[in-house]
Amino acid sequence: MVPNGGKYMINENLATTEHLNNGVEMPKLGLGVWKTSNANAKESVSAAIQQGYRLIDTAKQYGNETGVGEGIREGLEKTGLNRKDLFVTTKVFNGDQGYQSTLDSIDGILERLQLTYIDLLLVHWPVDGKYIDTWKAMEKLYHAGKVRAIGISNFDVERMQDLLDHADVTPVINQMEFNPLQQQKDVLAFCQHAGIQLEAWSPLGGGDALNNPTIQEIADAHGKSTAQVIIRWDLQRGIITIPKSAHIERIEQNADVFDFELTDAEVEAINNLDEAKPSLWYEDFAWHNEDGHGFKDNVDTWDDSPVNFDK
Numbered sequence: 001m002v003p004n005g006g007k008y009m010i011n012e013n014l015a016t017t018e019h020l021n022n023g024v025e026m027p028k029l030g031l032g033v034w035k036t037s038n039a040n041a042k043e044s045v046s047a048a049i050q051q052g053y054r055l056i057d058t059a060k061q062y063g064n065e066t067g068v069g070e071g072i073r074e075g076l077e078k079t080g081l082n083r084k085d086l087f088v089t090t091k092v093f094n095g096d097q098g099y100q101s102t103l104d105s106i107d108g109i110l111e112r113l114q115l116t117y118i119d120l121l122l123v124h125w126p127v128d129g130k131y132i133d134t135w136k137a138m139e140k141l142y143h144a145g146k147v148r149a150i151g152i153s154n155f156d157v158e159r160m161q162d163l164l165d166h167a168d169v170t171p172v173i174n175q176m177e178f179n180p181l182q183q184q185k186d187v188l189a190f191c192q193h194a195g196i197q198l199e200a201w202s203p204l205g206g207g208d209a210l211n212n213p214t215i216q217e218i219a220d221a222h223g224k225s226t227a228q229v230i231i232r233w234d235l236q237r238g239i240i241t242i243p244k245s246a247h248i249e250r251i252e253q254n255a256d257v258f259d260f261e262l263t264d265a266e267v268e269a270i271n272n273l274d275e276a277k278p279s280l281w282y283e284d285f286a287w288h289n290e291d292g293h294g295f296k297d298n299v300d301t302w303d304d305s306p307v308n309f310d311k
Ligand SMILES: NC(=O)C1=CN([C@@H]2O[C@H](COP(=O)(O)OP(=O)(O)OC[C@H]3O[C@@H](n4cnc5c(N)ncnc54)[C@H](OP(=O)(O)O)[C@@H]3O)[C@@H](O)[C@H]2O)C=CC1
Pocket: 031, 032, 033, 034, 035, 057, 058, 124, 153, 154, 175, 176, 200, 201, 202, 203, 204, 205, 206, 207, 210, 225, 227, 228, 242, 243, 244, 245, 246, 247, 250, 253, 254, 305
């Protein structure tokens, strides 16, 4: 940790990266912002960058790309970092999928984020009948330099194989629900075989994995929180991870995971917690295939705890 001249210490370990299959380096640990309101996104993203975070994960669906963009600008200003030091992920949501509409969606993304390129663009959910066309458009955006890397999210093995059968560019990432209770063994094995990096969404199980007694015991042994143990477990498993918090002290805590190591037995104990238990709504996969229907446009009502700046 080094001082940054402001109120935060910079955690330089947050700059460590995984090497993606197209040669791009992606930070191993970043900040997720689903359910962070547009207003709070600015503050949390700016604070995260000031703490050393390089990777920010947003999506059109989250309704906060504008706030994320403002947070990025403020974070860069306050740290003196350059745009190229950051890694920004966003996603093409269901209603924008298809060839032309995916191509058209990039202008809105860049405008909302106020960026000239995206580091990683993901197919947010595989809309059956459209995801190949969506991918073809994303390949075009990649070759045009609008995005540095393209990937997928929520693709099971069957859909990944189908995509690979039609793709010219192999996805760099599959971003999946992955946490101690949901370890996606078949997806992970396929990704490892195909050279696709797995990235964990809801790494803390949306909070549900934080009260697990096995993880608590391991946390106590290391003097760490259960969130830190889970994030450390992701890193030791080679999984890129993007825990979300709207609390500054938790954003900082979640990154303070580079000064301890889980033993092989502890990693194994967490591996053994797998219940292959997806979030309830994940089981309702068809919901996500309704071409954007069900898109929650009432993001202002999302439960979003206030950002705490009283450090
Ligand atoms: N591709 C996809 O389809 C999806 C992608 N995602 C991405 O993954 C990110 C992370 O997943 P998400 O579902 O948000 O859930 P997480 O698993 O990251 O858990 C977030 C919850 O845990 C709480 N929390 C975070 N840190 C701590 C801590 N140190 N101690 C106690 N509680 C803590 C947060 O509360 P609080 O904010 O109040 O601190 C929040 O309630 C998303 O933000 C999004 O970027 C998520 C879902 C689907």
